[in-house]
Amino acid sequence: xxxxxxxxxEELQALDAAHHLHPFTDGNAxxxxxxxxxxxxxxxxxxxxxxxxxxxAMAGLWCVNIxxxxxxxxxxxxxxxxxxxxxxxxFQTTHVPAIALSQKLAELAPxxxxxxxxxxGGSDANDxxxxxxxxxxxxxxxxxxxxxxxxxxxxHGSTMGGASLGGMKPMHAQGGLPIPDIxxxxxxxxxxxxxxxxxxxxxxxxxRQLEAKIAxxxxxxxxxxxxxxxxxxxxxxxxxxxxxxxxxxxxxxxxILLIADEVICGFGRTGNWFxxxxxxxxxxxxxxxxxxxxxYAPIGGSMVTDEVAATLNAGGDxxxxxxxxxxxxxxxxxxxxxxxLEEEKIVETVCNETAPYLEEKWMQLGDHPLVxxxxxxxxxxxxxxxxDKSARAGFAGxxxxxxxxxxxxxxxxxxxxxxxxxRMIISPPLVLTKSDIDTLIDRASxxxxxxx
Ligand code: PLP
Numbered sequence: 001x002x003x004x005x006x007x008x009x010e011e012l013q014a015l016d017a018a019h020h021l022h023p024f025t026d027g028n029a030x031x032x033x034x035x036x037x038x039x040x041x042x043x044x045x046x047x048x049x050x051x052x053x054x055x056x057a058m059a060g061l062w063c064v065n066i067x068x069x070x071x072x073x074x075x076x077x078x079x080x081x082x083x084x085x086x087x088x089x090x091f092q093t094t095h096v097p098a099i100a101l102s103q104k105l106a107e108l109a110p111x112x113x114x115x116x117x118x119x120x121g122g123s124d125a126n127d128x129x130x131x132x133x134x135x136x137x138x139x140x141x142x143x144x145x146x147x148x149x150x151x152x153x154x155x156h157g158s159t160m161g162g163a164s165l166g167g168m169k170p171m172h173a174q175g176g177l178p179i180p181d182i183x184x185x186x187x188x189x190x191x192x193x194x195x196x197x198x199x200x201x202x203x204x205x206x207x208r209q210l211e212a213k214i215a216x217x218x219x220x221x222x223x224x225x226x227x228x229x230x231x232x233x234x235x236x237x238x239x240x241x242x243x244x245x246x247x248x249x250x251x252x253x254x255x256i257l258l259i260a261d262e263v264i265c266g267f268g269r270t271g272n273w274f275x276x277x278x279x280x281x282x283x284x285x286x287x288x289x290x291x292x293x294x295x296y297a298p299i300g301g302s303m304v305t306d307e308v309a310a311t312l313n314a315g316g317d318x319x320x321x322x323x324x325x326x327x328x329x330x331x332x333x334x335x336x337x338x339x340x341l342e343e344e345k346i347v348e349t350v351c352n353e354t355a356p357y358l359e360e361k362w363m364q365l366g367d368h369p370l371v372x373x374x375x376x377x378x379x380x381x382x383x384x385x386x387x388d389k390s391a392r393a394g395f396a397g398x399x400x401x402x403x404x405x406x407x408x409x410x411x412x413x414x415x416x417x418x419x420x421x422x423r424m425i426i427s428p429p430l431v432l433t434k435s436d437i438d439t440l441i442d443r444a445s446x447x448x449x450x451x452x
Pocket of ligand 1: 061120121122123124126155156157158162228232233261262263264289290300
């Protein structure tokens with residue numbers, strides 16, 4: 001790369017601040033400090049422009065499940081670019097990578113989720129879902145079933161549709177969101193909102209809010225409920241065990257579709273191929289992205305059951321599609337990623353070895369004086385920092401200043417962990433070894449000590 005090979009870090013940072021608008025970033029703060037310039041990565045390790053190494057405990061943005069530096073993916077992408085770099089899947093055409101990937105996904109996905117509508121990522125897949133479930137009900141002669149129920153503090157993307165489905169208040173505050181016909185219930189975050197209820201009671205209480213919301217809106221108006229099996233960007237919020245069975249019961253008893261947003265949970269993150277398997281959920285629609293290609297190419301999709309697909313197909317043209325739906329290079333990359341996940345038995349190793357070892361070590365961080373609760377589900381974990389271990393309380397203001405400080409101490413100690421308010425979260429590559437886990441925990445403890 002000519003720029004990184006030739007310019008010193010300060011000059012790269014100045015050019016970046018001058019011309020590059022960053023997602024989810026305060027531009028002035030960035031200009032004052034300069035962005036960290038990442039230049040290379042291999043395995044689970046990132047390298048910056050000053051030659052510092054970091055253990056990437058976030059797998060990029062929860063996506064590099066197979067780790068960095070896979071030559072075979074680069075080879076597949078190069079071959080596909082030479083053979084057919086682009087063609088569309090509109091208007092009665094198709095191509096081999098899209099056919100092969102949709103077939104492979106049907107094989108891997110639970111139940112009869114046998115059909116995929118492709119997108120370029122998770123946000124646009126959730127936009128598709130909004131239109132898809134409304135088109136589904138219209139095709140069934142019930143066009144008034146339009147409302148989608150979601151949850152406060154959910155994250156479903158950054159497009160108008162995705163951010164509307166999400167329950168992030170700071171996002172809704174910018175740009176007049178949510179769009180019409182989206183409703184919200186509370187999140188199953190026992191640590192922050194459980195009050196005097198025990199986790200099991202609280203899980204039921206939060207799930208039954210869905211039933212109450214359906215009753216309030218009228219079942220004839222509700223199209224679907226959408227949720228992440230484990231809330232990711234909301235701070236790795238693992239629901240109590242009672243939560244999902246009750247949600248499933250409510251979706252079964254009322255005539256609404258269940259959309260599982262598996263953008264983070266899919267492809268091994270929770271210790272099974274899909275979070276829906278971990279929590280025994282039977283979604284009608286499943287959002288996928290991130291781990292689908294391990295971030296090597298932008299691709300996502302909406303998977304639907306046989307019944308949903310048959311209804312959609314009976315409804316005539318679905319007037320919806322992206323230029324890059326099923327992009328051949330991205331699809332070929334995703335297929336190679338899935339081949340690696342299967343051939344190296346990565347999900348099995350996570351389930352039997354890596355996740356149990358990570359859990360044992362991660363939960364020990366719960367004993368740290370700064371930590372109120374540690375939680376983990378497969379390969380996604382959180383620790384809630386607190387000024388008072390006995391009170392399940394956050395720091396005053398809740399603006400996440402302590403989280404920011406801890407995150408910076410992580411960076412200085414060679415570890416990338418993210419903070420969400422006062423919670424520190426991890427979602428490392430699934431190929432993490434036991435010795436990588438020891439390093440991660442050692443550096444995280446050091447960062448917590450320095451934050452205290
Ligand atoms: N859904 C969930 C659960 C996510 O975590 C994300 C991204 O973090 C998205 C959707 C949006 O995906 P993308 O950023 O690929 O548009």
